[in-house]
Amino acid sequence: MSDDQWGAGDRSNWSNHGFVMVGAERRPLIYGEHPHSRSDNRHYVEMDGEAVGFDGHRILIGVEITASNYLKGSHYSGSEVRKGGSGKITADGEVVFEFFTRDTRGALLRAHHLIGELSEHSSGWLSKEARDRLVGRKVYYRGVPAVITRLIVDQGCVILETEDGKPFPPPVYRDAEDEDESESSIKDEVLSPHIWWHRS
Incomplete structure (x- = not known):
C-alpha cells in the first residue's frame, strides 16, 4: 500500500x-x-x-410545506373557510417546483415523489447548469416539433413554441364543442407527459 x-x-x-x-x-x-x-x-x-x-451533496434539495386557510365566498352555497397550502421544492436554494395542497402529509408524499422524478428527469431540471441550457432545446410536444423558449423555474414550467411558428394542433381529446384555441406558444410543467425530450 x-x-x-x-x-x-x-x-x-x-x-x-x-x-x-x-x-x-x-x-x-x-x-x-x-x-x-x-x-x-x-x-x-x-x-x-x-x-x-468532497463527500457532500451534489445538489442541495429542500422542501417547504405551508398550510393555510382561506375564505371561499359563494353567492349560491354561502361562504366557507377552506383548507389550502403550498409545497415548494428547492435546489441549491432556488425554488424549482411549486404545487397546491390541502393536506400536509399528502404534500410531503408528493414532494418525495417529485424529488425522485426531477432527480432522474431528462431535462436535468434540478441542476442550474442544465436548466440554463434548456432555452432553445428542441423537443416534441404532443408529437409536434417544438422548441423551449422560456423557463418559469419556480413553477417548474417551460414555455414551448412550434418549430415552424404555426399554432399547435388541438389535442385529440378536445371536445368538438370547445372553441378552437390553437396556440403557437404553450406553457406546461417540465414533468408533463406531453413533452418528449429525446429529439435529435
Missing part, C-alpha cells in the same frame, strides 16, 4: 464536474487524478486555489 497515490494530483489533469454549494457559495467541483479516501472518491471542491476532498 506504500505506492498508493492520494490527492487531486496535477491541476492540468483535473476534470470539471460542475459546481456545488458550500455554505452560501457556488464552488467548482472537480474530478482529480487520485482518490482522497479509501472509497476511491476522486471528487474535490476547489476552494481558494486548493483542492479539498
